[in-house]
Amino acid sequence: xxxxxxxxxxxxxxxxxxxxxxxxxxxxxxxIYDSTAPQAKGKLISLATETERTLFFDFMxxxxxxxxxxxxxxxxxxxxGQVYYDASRxxxxxxxxxxxxxxxxxxxxxxxxxxxxxxxxxxxxAQGFDLMKLPYVLQLNKRDLPNVVPAEELxxxxxxxxxxxYEAVATTGDGVFDTLKAxxxxxxxxxxxx
Amino acid sequence: MADAPVIISEVHFERLKHILAKLCVExxxxxxxxxxxxxxxxxxxxxxxxxxxxxxxSLAAGNVAATSSMARxxxxxxxxxxxxxxxKESIFISVIGRSLLVVxxxxxxxxxxxxxxxxxxxxxxxxxxxEVASESEAQKSSDNSFFAEITDEDIDSLFx
Numbered sequence: 001x002x003x004x005x006x007x008x009x010x011x012x013x014x015x016x017x018x019x020x021x022x023x024x025x026x027x028x029x030x031x032i033y034d035s036t037a038p039q040a041k042g043k044l045i046s047l048a049t050e051t052e053r054t055l056f057f058d059f060m061x062x063x064x065x066x067x068x069x070x071x072x073x074x075x076x077x078x079x080x081g082q083v084y085y086d087a088s089r090x091x092x093x094x095x096x097x098x099x100x101x102x103x104x105x106x107x108x109x110x111x112x113x114x115x116x117x118x119x120x121x122x123x124x125x126a127q128g129f130d131l132m133k134l135p136y137v138l139q140l141n142k143r144d145l146p147n148v149v150p151a152e153e154l155x156x157x158x159x160x161x162x163x164x165x166y167e168a169v170a171t172t173g174d175g176v177f178d179t180l181k182a183x184x185x186x187x188x189x190x191x192x193x194x
Numbered sequence: 195m196a197d198a199p200v201i202i203s204e205v206h207f208e209r210l211k212h213i214l215a216k217l218c219v220e221x222x223x224x225x226x227x228x229x230x231x232x233x234x235x236x237x238x239x240x241x242x243x244x245x246x247x248x249x250x251x252s253l254a255a256g257n258v259a260a261t262s263s264m265a266r267x268x269x270x271x272x273x274x275x276x277x278x279x280x281x282k283e284s285i286f287i288s289v290i291g292r293s294l295l296v297v298x299x300x301x302x303x304x305x306x307x308x309x310x311x312x313x314x315x316x317x318x319x320x321x322x323x324x325e326v327a328s329e330s331e332a333q334k335s336s337d338n339s340f341f342a343e344i345t346d347e348d349i350d351s352l353f354x
Binding site: 001004007008014056057088091184 | 197198199200201202203204207208230231232233234236246248249252253256259260263341342343344348349350351352353
């Protein structure tokens with residue numbers, strides 16, 4: 001839920017990175033964190049297991065700049081991807097303004113992508129959201145690996161509406177900011193519509 | 195479509211800040227935070243020092259979200275308050291509808307005092323937040339003029 005504070009002249013929005021386990025959601029956030037100037041970001045908080053798998057969520061606040069005198073701040077969250085953390089995923093979707101679905105392009109992860117996308121729709125619905133009406137971007141991650149499904153095929157399988165689709169390699173940052181910009185832009189455009 | 199935005203006017207913001215300042219003094223707390231249940235910090239008062247207030251707000255909301263889900267699993271609707279007691283610093287979180295009043299206190303205060311004062315403050319916070327909600331709703335149904343003025347160029351300029 002977007003928060004607009006006229007006293008501190010701030011707009012705060014919430015974006016959630018969703019996707020199957022090990023698809024690169026945290027890596028997206030880590031890259032954004034590493035490449036952003038210190039004054040534009042807060043701390044990157046990771047509630048992770050000892051093996052660095054996300055347990056509850058990762059979080060980082062990111063300030064993009066000013067629109068008409070209002071500072072725009074995006075709160076970026078990831079969800080834990082593993083199937084059995086579904087209760088946590090539901091909680092993190094509360095009050096979401098925009099979603100990025102990070103798909104793992106590897107052939108053997110196709111079923112996991114489909115299952116996670118279905119789970120996203122279901123969990124959004126449980127929170128009263130409709131994916132078809134929510135700012136949404138599809139990211140095809142891990143394009144540098146040898147066993148990837150062709151982008152067209154993956155897009156045809158996973159595309160839900162006319163959402164922007166970006167190929168990415170989150171470890172090197174390819175496509176990471178394009179994805180973020182696309183979802184942030186949709187969120188602000190949605191705000192303008194009122 | 196996402197939920198309608200919450201719009202906090204300067205008048206409401208000042209009133210909330212005043213309630214928090216009063217609570218901080220009356221409960222002898224180190225700091226008091228008002229946080230939305232989705233993790234957005236609204237305002238705070240007290241000895242913040244180097245504390246990362248944005249992360250603090252997000253984690254407090256995550257904490258309440260997790261304990262509320264645990265409550266439902268054992269047949270409770272919700273835990274209206276959550277307490278974390280440390281050796282020196284403690285945290286008391288009171289759930290007020292869509293918001294959380296978070297009090298950080300140390301040996302200068304007691305849990306009993308914090309609970310008592312927070313209860314009183316939560317009624318006042320709740321009244322202001324109800325006004326915020328109804329004004330946000332009214333603004334939503336009006337022409338939303340400020341945001342309607344945002345152009346594509348304004349949005350693009352953020353990413354250039």
